[in-house]
Amino acid sequence: MLAEITGKGERLADNPLLARSIKNRFPYLDPLNHLQVELLKRHRSGDQNVRLRRGIHLTINGIAAGLRNTG
Structure with missing residues (x-):
């Protein structure tokens, strides 16, 4: 669909x-x-561990930093 909208075959x-x-x-x-x-x-299954929540936040920040201008 993106190729159809932009008119380009490759992103x-x-x-x-x-x-x-x-x-x-x-x-x-x-x-x-x-x-x-x-x-x-794990979090959605009910685990409320503080370290688990910290891990989630770290992965969010890491992915956002890695994506930079593409996020």
């Missing part, structure tokens, strides 16, 4: 520097995303 085709920068960040962000999912599952 960031007109900005290869940003595309490369984002691609290089993914290996660092993927583990944080997986960790965040697990921590959120």
Whole structure:
């Protein structure tokens, strides 16, 4: 749908520097995303541990920092 709206077949085709920068960040962000999912599952199941909540906040901040201008 995005390609149809923008008229471009590839995302960031007109900005290869940003595309490369984002691609290089993914290996660092993927583990944080997986960790965040697990921590959120535990929190939603009723675990109210303070360290768990701190871990969730750290993953949110880490992912936001890693995404920078793409978030």
